[in-house]
Amino acid sequence: HSSAQAELDRIEIERPNLFAALQQPPDEPSTAPGFAGATGSDKLARVIAEVYEVTGSEQNTLDIVRGSPVGWFDNRSSGKQSTYTDPDAYQRFLAKDVRRVINKKQQHNAAQTAGVTMSL
Structure with missing residues (x-):
């Protein structure tokens, strides 16, 4: 049972909306609150940001995203299909x-701490 798996179990319990988004391809419009209407790269970025909020670890975040339908090569967004034609390139x-x-x-969090708002 890896730490990434333990974090994923936590996400399933504590953040069901994020867990639902992880289970969908990026191009599938999410209906989960916080992800509604987000697709493609935008959805992937939101998922990554939230997973990182839970794990605090770049490696665990990557492991969870790679291991979930949202990060599977065969589910890559239409915008990435012609750019990344082999799984290794997509993993990179x-x-x-x-x-x-x-x-x-991290920049956003630092800016917020300093009282500045920044768009992700």
Whole structure:
């Protein structure tokens, strides 16, 4: 039972909306509160940001996203289908995207602490 699996179990209990979003392909419009209407890269970024809120770990966040339908190669968004034609390249993209979203989130949190609002 990895720490990522333990975190996923926690998400299922504590954040059912996030858990629901993890179980859907990025292009499938979510109806879960907090994700409603978000699709594609936007949905993926929101999922990553929330998973990171729970885990506080880049590796666990990546493991959870990669292991869930939202991050599966076969479920990649239409915008990524022509760009990433093999699973390895898509996995590298996911790793970069997780890092990008976490960096943005950390900047956002720092800005909020300083009393500045910033759009994700």
